[in-house]
Amino acid sequence: MDMVAAQAAVKGLELAYILQENIPTQLSGDEARLRQILINLLGNAVKFTEHGHAVLFVSLVSDEKRSINNDFSRGQDEYHFIVRDTGIGITPQEAERLFRPFTQGDSSKTKNFGGTGLGLAISKRLVQLMGGRIWIESEIGMGSAFHFTIRAEAIREREPQPAKDQVLLGKSVIIVSGNNCLRTMLSRIISPWGLAVSECPDGNAALEAVSGNDINLAIVDAVLPDMSGTDLAHRIKLKGHAGTFVAVMSYIGGNIQPDDFVSGWMAKPIKSQALHSLIAKLFGAENGLKTSQPAKPDDHRRPMQKESISILLAEDNPVNEKVAQMMLKRLGYRADVASNGLEALNLLEAKRYDLILMDIQMPQMDGLEATRIIRKKMEPIDRPCIIAMTAYALDGDKEACLKAGMDDYISKPIQIKELEDVLQRCKDRMKKPT
Numbered sequence: 001m002d003m004v005a006a007q008a009a010v011k012g013l014e015l016a017y018i019l020q021e022n023i024p025t026q027l028s029g030d031e032a033r034l035r036q037i038l039i040n041l042l043g044n045a046v047k048f049t050e051h052g053h054a055v056l057f058v059s060l061v062s063d064e065k066r067s068i069n070n071d072f073s074r075g076q077d078e079y080h081f082i083v084r085d086t087g088i089g090i091t092p093q094e095a096e097r098l099f100r101p102f103t104q105g106d107s108s109k110t111k112n113f114g115g116t117g118l119g120l121a122i123s124k125r126l127v128q129l130m131g132g133r134i135w136i137e138s139e140i141g142m143g144s145a146f147h148f149t150i151r152a153e154a155i156r157e158r159e160p161q162p163a164k165d166q167v168l169l170g171k172s173v174i175i176v177s178g179n180n181c182l183r184t185m186l187s188r189i190i191s192p193w194g195l196a197v198s199e200c201p202d203g204n205a206a207l208e209a210v211s212g213n214d215i216n217l218a219i220v221d222a223v224l225p226d227m228s229g230t231d232l233a234h235r236i237k238l239k240g241h242a243g244t245f246v247a248v249m250s251y252i253g254g255n256i257q258p259d260d261f262v263s264g265w266m267a268k269p270i271k272s273q274a275l276h277s278l279i280a281k282l283f284g285a286e287n288g289l290k291t292s293q294p295a296k297p298d299d300h301r302r303p304m305q306k307e308s309i310s311i312l313l314a315e316d317n318p319v320n321e322k323v324a325q326m327m328l329k330r331l332g333y334r335a336d337v338a339s340n341g342l343e344a345l346n347l348l349e350a351k352r353y354d355l356i357l358m359d360i361q362m363p364q365m366d367g368l369e370a371t372r373i374i375r376k377k378m379e380p381i382d383r384p385c386i387i388a389m390t391a392y393a394l395d396g397d398k399e400a401c402l403k404a405g406m407d408d409y410i411s412k413p414i415q416i417k418e419l420e421d422v423l424q425r426c427k428d429r430m431k432k433p434t
Contacts, residue, residue: 001056001269003413004042006323009251013046014053015269016181018188022060023079024154033126034150038081039413040119041146045085049143052086055181061149075153078132084145089138098136099124123148167283169194172214176206176232177221177249186219189272193279203227203235210236215244217279219266222250233261245282309427311335312353314344314370315389316362320412324357324389327416331423341365345373353384355426358406360390368404375405385426389414 001015008015038056045054061078090098099120127134131151138144173195175186183199190197200206202225206218218236220229227235233246245263249270264278311328313335315321321337328335336351338344340362347353356374358367371386388401388409401409407429410422 001042002415003039004046004054005251005269006326006416007043007319007413008046008054009268009326010319010322011046011050012251013049013051014179014182015042015046015055016053016179016185017056017058017269018181018185019057020059021188023058024156026155027079027152028155029130029150029152033130037123037126037148038083040123041083041148043413044119045083045087045144045146049085049087052143053179053181054083054085057082057084076131076151077154078149078151080147080149082145082147084143086143089140089142089144090136091138091140095136095138099134168279170196171216171283172196172198173217173219173279174198174200174206174209174215175219176200176203176224176229178202178223178225179221182221186270186275189270189275190279193276195279201225203232206232207235207239210241210244211239215241217245217247217282219247219249222248230259230262233259237261247278247282309333309355310351310353312338312344312347312356312384314338314341314356314362314367315359316340317359320359324414324419327414327419330416331420333423341367341370341373344370348374348378348384352382354430355385355387355423357387357389357410360388360401367406368400371404371406385429387422387426 001017005015042054042056057080059080061080124134127148127150132149134146134148136144136146171194173190175183175190175197176199177183177186178201180201183201187197187199198209200209203220204226206220209215210218218232220232222229224232229246229248229250233248236244236246246261247264247266248262249266249268251268263282266274266278311333313321313324313328315324315337316339321339325335325337335357336347336353338347341358342365344356344358345365358371360367362370367388371388374383374386385408386406388406389412390401390409408422408425410418
């Protein structure tokens, strides 16, 4: 979910995941290939959806259905994944050829959205190797639902028990969001912790719920159908409910500002562990208690003020550029932008940069050639640290980046923690004497 979160945030799309209650937390199987399938399907859902949401559903196929197929290996179960979106949809005729190599449902979509269609063909093969099948249900203008199954063995002996903090038991929580899938996801996450959970579709419904009940915590979307999350926090407090905590959920890269009426912020997509930590921290502080699972700080909840560092982002894809800019902002940085290697060289003539995030594939001049020129023309003491951004992860590609003179590399789609780590490594190098 993290790997498509930034792209979804650019479009204002909601991301959610809903797991059936009996889904084990650990399976024996090929996690890299399962991740590859999910990233492909979730990435397509975000790419072909302009409004609404993309939701992942996971369920365990019932014993009744499994009895039809008696060729399961001992101890294996069948898991059913669905990636459902509210995007453009496709016709049945297009769906028939969708999983063939180098095919998109409509050739005009290639021009509008990019891509070769190879990802779905690869996903189909990987699903088959894991003992499953893949198919699509779709209708033009009504979105799509990609289904696939895999077979895997659960590691039951390592199954953790739901967290049971005494400070959480019996507390009441309302979840306020205009998106039904997000509310359902959060309710399923929170309920096993011993809290009483209710849902509200907008701010006015939440105010009505708080007025007549003793609500301990409101988990509020930053953007609601009738008001903002911070507006709701203010109204709850001003109605005399000073003891009600309000936690606000925001897209990654969202404009988060300190607010006395907001008790905490959470970055979407919401993770179970981060949510539990925040709730336990709030109720633990209220009671002056140390919870059984101390809250871990959410490193990316608010922008951090960093020491001054000048950054140039060389990226030709507008969506990728926006994603990178949002992540940098989230980490407390800002960057100038070049759309190709030539523009990057021109900007370097006018301004000194400490660090360049350099895309490899760009028109007119690619990142490798631009890096070679920078290394050739500039004195070592003035050279910026150059970080390659590449969609490839093969050893040969990494070696090519380093051979061209790049200091480090980061793979696309970029994850915010990896970006933070690679930036820190370059900053550490800059502090060392040359």
